[in-house]
Amino acid sequence: MQAVLKATIERKKNELSSEFQPKWWGKTLGLYVHVPFCATSCDFCAFYQVQGDRAGIRAYLDGIEEEAAQVAVAGQELNTCFFGGGTPGLLKASDLQILCETVRRNFRGTVGEWTVEMAPSTVKLDKLKVLKDEGVNRISMGVQSFDDALLDKLGRQHSRKQILKAYDLIREEGFESVNLDLIFAIPGQNEARLKEDIRQAAELGPDHLSTYCLTFEEDTALFVQLSEGKVALDVELETRLYLTCWEEMERLGYEQYEVSNFARPGKQCLHNANTWKMDQWIGLGPSAASQFRGRRYSNVPDLDRWLEGVKVNNPNWIDQSDLNEALLLEDALIFGLRMNDGVDLKALQQRFGQELTRSQSKTIEALELDGKLRKSGDRVWLTREGRLLSDAVGSALMV
Secondary structure, three states: OHHHHHHHHHHHHHHHHOOOOOHHHOOOEEEEEEEOEOOOOOOOOOOOOEOOOHHHHHHHHHHHHHHHHHHOOOOOEOOEEEEEEOOHHHOOHHHHHHHHHHHHHHOEOOOOEEEEEEOHHHOOHHHHHHHHHHOOOEEEEEEEOOOHHHHHHHOOOOOHHHHHHHHHHHHHOOOOEEEEEEEEOOOOOOHHHHHHHHHHHHHHOOOEEEEEEOOOOOOOHHHHHHHOOOOOOOHHHHHHHHHHHHHHHHHOOOEEEEOOEEEOOOOOOHHHHHHHOOOEEEEEOOOOEEEEOOEEEEEOOOHHHHHHHHHOOOOOEEEEEEOOHHHHHHHHHHHHOOEOOOEEHHHHHHHHOOOOOHHHHHHHHHHHHOOOEEEEOOEEEEOHHHHHOHHHHHHHHOO
């Protein structure tokens, strides 16, 4: 009875709040659906994941349906949708169809950009046809490398041959946009091998490429290797490889629009860009994060506990916080500076009704004097040297 009463009160609160949306909440809404299932765990991956059987996948799909119905108050209108993981492509075609239908049934509008992540080994024709028919228009494929030896070091379960075959299938089905993910600073990788990876990726003709520096996350096989001295960090090499990525991408016609992301004209990832601009997003599934209606929270990273909460409309959230204008201004400034266009300080301050703090203003002045940031009118952006230190810049701007 208490759970029912709590759910009723929360629903009423949502209904009331749907009538009022402060401009600092953001104008666009994205949906992220976390699919936690993986066949095996990659050596570098720290995302929440489980091995799925049919019973577990069926329970997950039912849980997504229930959670979507609970959060989609008054049929929220989506601008973007993103299925990530885990390995969404590990689901059967019929499962993917159920997941897509759940989104369309519970949310309004024609989703302008709908992305599904897929691993090369999971790309099958029947899955692609279902996704295309259901309205998915963007595929993001985790390639990581075209070098079989480097893939083996990452613990990946695909080969260069599978990448090429998967990419051909995706293009043959006519998806509007394709992104390929690459990882650099893999143990044993040098500048020449990275250039070759980028060349082979660009040769396929994707309209978007993402390049991520390998990180050694705790509770991963690579972290264990690092702690045992089997692999080592090389900060100088990482810096050279960052610059190699940026220079090669520009040479091949891809414009950098964020520290790790490059695109052909008009093909930026809108879902990620809206997140960096501190608009709103809803996360479904275990470990998925949300920033919605003035609140930020994450679902518990545990399939069973997430399902328990969803079944009684009493979600198991972690890291909950109420947002305010000052916090969102800070985040919009930090993440906005990761983008090559930078931020318009006047527009930010008008949106959030807040001035930059004295500390933030002085940090921006210092970065400009040091050649890490440039300013023209109200707009500020990081130089190439500043982008190399974007994490440190973000830390310095935190109040």
